[in-house]
Amino acid sequence: MYRKVVFPVDLTHIDQLTRALQTAIDLALHYKAEICFVGVTGAAPSAIARTPEDFERKLAAFAAEQGLAHGLSSSFKTCLSHDPAIDTDKTLLAAIEELGGDLVVMQTHAPQALDYVWAGHGDTIATQSKASVFLVR
Numbered sequence: 561m562y563r564k565v566v567f568p569v570d571l572t573h574i575d576q577l578t579r580a581l582q583t584a585i586d587l588a589l590h591y592k593a594e595i596c597f598v599g600v601t602g603a604a605p606s607a608i609a610r611t612p613e614d615f616e617r618k619l620a621a622f623a624a625e626q627g628l629a630h631g632l633s634s635s636f637k638t639c640l641s642h643d644p645a646i647d648t649d650k651t652l653l654a655a656i657e658e659l660g661g662d663l664v665v666m667q668t669h670a671p672q673a674l675d676y677v678w679a680g681h682g683d684t685i686a687t688q689s690k691a692s693v694f695l696v697r
Contacts, residue, residue, distance in 0.1 A: 566661035
């Protein structure tokens, strides 16, 4: 049913993605689908990486580690954004389309008052992507 599971990952908060990550892995294993870890970074140094190349190395290592640990086909895509705080949704939507992802699994948070003014990343991806989207709290 699904061929490619796309898992947007924020490497600075990987410890908060446990439920969504396990869901993505379980679905990829069930459907014998590839899982592609997508990360968005900027050119400026961040808490996780000093350069986009450093970020890409870390994302590649994470993807390889998950593939080996769970016996599944894994890949990764690093997306460079001029301003990740503003462009993350648009960048993720373009990556999902480019990759041919047919299922996106994302971590989300419990709705807060501010979410009624500014939608979270998961909300935006779910309403604008052509792929099925599974949001995990």
